[in-house]
Amino acid sequence: AQRVTQPEKLLSVFKGAPVELKCNYSYSGSPELFWYVQYSRQRLQLLLRHISRESIKGFTADLNKGETSFHLKKPFAQEEDSAMYYCALVGGYQKVTFGTGTKLQVIP
Amino acid sequence: DSGVTQTPKHLITATGQRVTLRCSPRSGDLSVYWYQQSLDQGLQFLIQYYNGEERAKGNILERFSAQQFPDLHSELNLSSLELGDSALYFCASSVGQAGWELFFGEGSRLTVL
Numbered sequence: 568a569q570r571v572t573q574p575e576k577l578l579s580v581f582k583g584a585p586v587e588l589k590c591n592y593s594y595s596g597s598p599e600l601f602w603y604v605q606y607s608r609q610r611l612q613l614l615l616r617h618i619s620r621e622s623i624k625g626f627t628a629d630l631n632k633g634e635t636s637f638h639l640k641k642p643f644a645q646e647e648d649s650a651m652y653y654c655a656l657v658g659g660y661q662k663v664t665f666g667t668g669t670k671l672q673v674i675p
Numbered sequence: 676d677s678g679v680t681q682t683p684k685h686l687i688t689a690t691g692q693r694v695t696l697r698c699s700p701r702s703g704d705l706s707v708y709w710y711q712q713s714l715d716q717g718l719q720f721l722i723q724y725y726n727g728e729e730r731a732k733g734n735i736l737e738r739f740s741a742q743q744f745p746d747l748h749s750e751l752n753l754s755s756l757e758l759g760d761s762a763l764y765f766c767a768s769s770v771g772q773a774g775w776e777l778f779f780g781e782g783s784r785l786t787v788l
Contacts, residue, residue, distance in 0.1 A: 573717075601776075603777075610678075610679075610778075610779045610780070610781055611765070611767075611777075611779040612778075612779070613776045613777065616776075653717070653718065655777075661723060661725075661730050661731045661772045662720060662723070662731040662733065663708060663720060663723070663777065664720055664733075665710070665717055665718035665720070666717060667716065667717030668717050668718075
């Protein structure tokens with residue numbers, strides 16, 4: 568079975584503070600992991616994927632197989648980062664599993 | 676708009692009824708995914724189709740069924756509706772089977788009274 572856990576429903580940080588959105592996964596094989604974001608009144612959209620090892624809008628995420636984590640980080644939060652963030656795993660049988668999401672609230 | 680389109684956007688119905696939600700994927704996308712989002716439940720994977728064939732199944736109830744047609748649009752049928760089926764139902768599409776970026780629709784909000 569594959570599972571994605573996002574332990575925080577809500578994360579509030581001040582503008583300019585560092586952000587870390589936690590994601591832990593459970594999967595016996597080699598996972599592909601993604602972060603999706605949903606801004607207010609917009610569709611859910613891809614933010615980044617671990618394969619690309621890219622930085623999008625200042626966000627990065629590193630896959631830690633030892634800790635089975637894929638935390639999303641940004642050194643300095645901006646107000647426009649306020650949104651719902653979902654961690655997703657592509658595992659066996661082409662199943663794409665999402666976590667329950669974390670709402671990031673950046674306080675001005 | 677060549678993105679994922681879902682109809683209807685809102686639907687209110689009564690318990691025991693049956694509804695059909697429709698999804699048109701992005702042009703060129705062969706995979707369609709259905710997700711249910713209830714309060715505090717996140718995105719629950721229901722089912723995935725690739726080029727007309729079922730590819731993966733999640734926590735989809737027996738009262739629910741889906742299919743993908745030759746023109747690649749998909750329909751999710753929900754029958755014998757219960758109050759607990761009230762949720763936002765999302766459709767997403769992708770080019771390939773898995774590991775590709777998912778493009779989401781705006782969702783269909785179902786309210787069962």
